[in-house]
Amino acid sequence: MTTDLHPIRRALLSVSDKTGLIELAQALAARGVELLSTGGTAKAMRDAGLAVKDVSEVTGFPEMMDGRVKTLHPVVHGGLLALRDNDAHMAAATAHGIKEIDLLVVNLYPFEETVAKGADYDTCIENIDIGGPAMIRAAAKNHRFVNVVVDVEDYAPLLAELDANDGQTSYAFRQRLAQTAYARTGAYDAAVSSWMADAIGDAAPRRRVVAGKLAQTLRYGENPHQKAAFYTDGSARPGVATAQQLQGKELSYNNINDTDAAFELVSEFLPADGPACAIIKHANPCGVARGTSLKEAYMRAFDCDRTSAFGGIIALNNILDAETAEEIAKIFTEVVIAPGADQGARDIFAAKKNLRLLITPGLANPAAGGMAYKQVSGGMLVQDKDNGRIGADDLKVVTRRAPSDQELADLLFAWKVAKHVKSNAIVYVKDGATVGVGAGQMSRVDSSTIAALKARRMAGELGLPDTPAKGSVVASDAFFPFADGLLAAAEAGATAIIQPGGSMRDDEVIAAADEAGLAMVFTGMRHFRH
Template structure:
């Protein structure tokens, strides 16, 4: 088919004479209807939208009256009609199209205002399968796509947030819209229907337990533009998906400056880490790695032990807590420069204390994410992406296999499990020293595991010396490795630092050499059978 010629230029304005309004979200509908009616625009509408407009005293024409065909099949068929789609899709610069409109008594529709059945919200509230299916909009996406395709002549609005821009332009242009606005609105419209279809596809794939479908689709809504990305020369924005996992995307910011790209990334890492623990926990994160983590009974005391691991790196860090933040801890937090504090709840006294730190971002989530819940993680590559299960693997005491002559003591066992959960959230190669429910040395992101082990031991010694302590805090600690020791050197570095027990996945071809070295050093060592690479 040959495309019509004589296309309009970007300076051309189209006067709106007839508008179709059919929305699930009625916010701003009456104000928009009154604005259009005051400019002589004929209003077409359906169902609840028509009723709302009529109750507001506006003259509105039901779509069924306009088409001469009633709504049927419980409203499933109402706008799917040539008088509607022909009025939207007809090119006004085509003699053939104009002749067809005249022959079939089709009136032009210059504005389509549609927002879709609340499918995402219906799924989010846990509705039954049949209810979710009934909230899959058919007519709405068809109208939106038709109007967006014919944006040379038709304006389409899919979100109440864009009503003001439409009304401002119509006011400035005597009831018309520019091609520039119509193109922008068309782009937003296609993004909305794409995200809507993505939500439906993801839900249906989840219902069918198809975790890695032939076509993977993902939709997101921009929550905020960011000042920049990881670095000032990179532009960035924060998008949210339909996943309602408690955390940074669902958090409410109580105070402080706008969150940056790095703040968001680090805060997410911190909150996911503290969610690992059933006991009260505090984590301090810097550059997406923990620099101090502790568990216990009293949050204020836990904070001090987490901070002691690396108070230098904690400066300007992110703090996550898995309990309600109260005044005793808040008062201690005010003594250190921090970027973000996140917790499920914050009491009034704690909030008042932190309010004195005007630049501190304080976030509440209302709940903790489930560390064992299934989910997906995505990493972009050139020309594609990698998709995998979220690392929701967890190790309990019953899963451990003691491979050395000496078994860990009860205290060592508790610290081993704690350290291994922390190591899951440390960039590989990861080594974590822990003692009495607190980290005392962390080595992260090194190309060699022995280097991570040495860095963690050095940190433990340095922090002890800075605090006036006579011996390294690694003495009497346990050590966790996120993956197996390929050689005995990393394990021996831990033993030299004073560690007494080791937890690692096992599985190296040199396991027997590593076990022998552990026995000779008097270490207790357990294998988990589970690795936690974090790249």
């Protein structure tokens, strides 16, 4: 296999995204590279005063069928695929008037963007590129001799490589370009196949491909011995992947994971319903609250578990203001994410060099669709995102006593929080704020007990005369299989319970609730989170 440097004498450029095109073409022309092009790309270069030869002139065939057929021709593909050190290949090229193409610059029809805009089926179909992927794959296969560039980000590295090697590129450089090219066509086909599966209503297609674009290489993964990177999926969903980082050091793997959990949780609470704050530690909520102001929402969330909040992630559903930022700055916080921050808040955080401040283009829509993926040994689990939501009208009162209006409001609040707590999940809420969270236990009774213990501990820290769990409501992400978990909640001071129902012992659990004077509602929906 050759590892020699090879010059670029002839280049074919055909791009949908014209960003940086003219600068690249001018730099190539200045190096004496012959430029070939198609349609709008050729026109853009001519308008900039560059000498360009149309591909149709080279092939002897006009662009036809609304541009569907223009580069699918042996003169083009032979120029990309011919092995320069193979006498038979070069003899065939000479016999058929095929000249080598040393550089291919192609970015594809904007299929992903077209889908994201909500275009109709036929419009999406017309934005599936055919000739582009075919040329990219041909050039990438022949990377021993041919350079293929599919991303605007690689224009500058290409020119730097030519400068460093007197108009030539190295084999290692061409290999890197080829790998990027195959990843791009793979991601493109993945986008097309996923869109089509959705369009035809196929929830479990025979083959499913997942693709992403590198956003950030990470120092390490969950632990220092694990390598890691962060990839985006191209969606416009507000969140950590689309946020702007205003300050602070680079996000870590765990920061990104926890920030996503925090923002998805706080997005359950619409700004129109009042300020809300979620504090997350190790992907679990340690405090969630509403308030009359953002500062009050933060302080109430903080008071649920001040110990766990140290070094946590804070998500807000309103624009961060200076008053709230001043309170947050009093303890060590890893990340704050919000749909905006005023100048006063930014100035306060500027003094906290290690605090990352992320600004999003809005809140995530908790009812929106999407897919969730989980790798297992030898495979992958795929499911819809948990976008299940309930309202007061969806609840079924199963006890003799119905919840009061305040209890009902707290039950619905607790249910939204429980959706984001690792199962088995138990959440105590009082007056629009969590007062105890039990997460990830093997027994629902243990989760109830832990949540109650946290509430009692905070009573001591806050100087309260009694546990804040007294007079609270409790949410369970799944049904109580026995009455013991419910009785543990009642013992802690809860007066009302929200749970899915559906246990073989529902009657026994309902009877225990009635005996204890509790109000209980069933949702008919569970929220396991593993």
